[in-house]
Amino acid sequence: MDTIAVLGMGLLGRGFAENLLAKGHAVRVWNRTASRCEPAVELGAVAASTPEDAVRGASRVHLVLAEDTAVDAVIDALRPGLSDGAYVIDHSTNLPAGVAARFDRLRAEGIHYVHAPVFMGPSNSRDATGLMLLSGPAEDETTLRPLLEPMTGRVLYLGTEPDKAAKMKITGNAMLFMLTGAMGDLFRMGEASGVTTDEVFALFEQFSPTPAAMGRRALGAGDRPVGFTMVNARKDVRLMLETAGPERLSLLPAIAASMDAAIEAGRGAEDFSTLADPSRD
Numbered sequence: 001m002d003t004i005a006v007l008g009m010g011l012l013g014r015g016f017a018e019n020l021l022a023k024g025h026a027v028r029v030w031n032r033t034a035s036r037c038e039p040a041v042e043l044g045a046v047a048a049s050t051p052e053d054a055v056r057g058a059s060r061v062h063l064v065l066a067e068d069t070a071v072d073a074v075i076d077a078l079r080p081g082l083s084d085g086a087y088v089i090d091h092s093t094n095l096p097a098g099v100a101a102r103f104d105r106l107r108a109e110g111i112h113y114v115h116a117p118v119f120m121g122p123s124n125s126r127d128a129t130g131l132m133l134l135s136g137p138a139e140d141e142t143t144l145r146p147l148l149e150p151m152t153g154r155v156l157y158l159g160t161e162p163d164k165a166a167k168m169k170i171t172g173n174a175m176l177f178m179l180t181g182a183m184g185d186l187f188r189m190g191e192a193s194g195v196t197t198d199e200v201f202a203l204f205e206q207f208s209p210t211p212a213a214m215g216r217r218a219l220g221a222g223d224r225p226v227g228f229t230m231v232n233a234r235k236d237v238r239l240m241l242e243t244a245g246p247e248r249l250s251l252l253p254a255i256a257a258s259m260d261a262a263i264e265a266g267r268g269a270e271d272f273s274t275l276a277d278p279s280r281d
């Protein structure tokens, strides 16, 4: 039976190992802090003491590490044990420029490196649910899709650019963090003014602006009559800051500063949504 190596037994990596073991694969694991291999070993994985030993004879290698510096260090360490033609599939969330440089360097040396970052949490990696991104040569998608699909809910192939998946991964995470900051601002405003979190959720069942709709409004704003001026939107942000106390908020103070700069630049009568139009910088 083929051996699969999973390097990185953090929150996500140990879930991948658990799922592969449950499907009957032979799994070899390695982690910088060796004790973190124990849960996978209890389920049947074999722990290796070095990356080189972990990948020896493995048909494919999954990296689930913190980021670029860890990925580069671990790839350097595993190389002497890597079988010819074995894929090194990197699920870590990395800098796109780091992925592009690593792809060029390793491919020139005959190593089949691909980047496949994920929108998956620990329970997704255990249950093979969620979304995995993949980009790079089309023939790699053909080879890897049948191997990766059983590890996730869906594999989204984003084309031949090797760092496209990295770019889209940080795009998605940026939205996650901004929405989290936005919800925090709303909850804090509510706390200060007597609106409960349940009432906030109930409002958005009736009134539900979406990211895509707001983005399209911003990009099309120049072609339509102004609907809501920047000056009036800035007034509303002042009301929010006065209600909550600006020091308690994450996003609204930054938005106020961007609106002030736009108004200062003579854009006060424009639609507020032009704040999101990158061509207006």
Ligand SMILES: NC(=O)c1ccc[n+]([C@@H]2O[C@H](COP(=O)([O-])OP(=O)(O)OC[C@H]3O[C@@H](n4cnc5c(N)ncnc54)[C@H](OP(=O)(O)O)[C@@H]3O)[C@@H](O)[C@H]2O)c1
Residues within 6 Å of the ligand: 007, 008, 009, 010, 011, 012, 013, 031, 032, 033, 036, 064, 065, 066, 067, 069, 070, 073, 074, 091, 092, 093, 094, 118, 119, 120, 121, 122
């Ligand atoms: N958790 C999530 O929900 C989630 C979702 C999507 C994407 N991601 C991404 O997936 C990756 C793994 O996430 P995670 O949540 O599993 O993180 P984690 O629990 O913090 O695990 C990080 C792993 O990287 C290893 N590591 C860090 N620096 C290293 C180095 N210099 N050399 C060798 N190994 C090193 C750690 O080893 P030690 O145990 O020795 O520290 C650990 O195995 C990250 O890029 C993360 O951003 C996570």
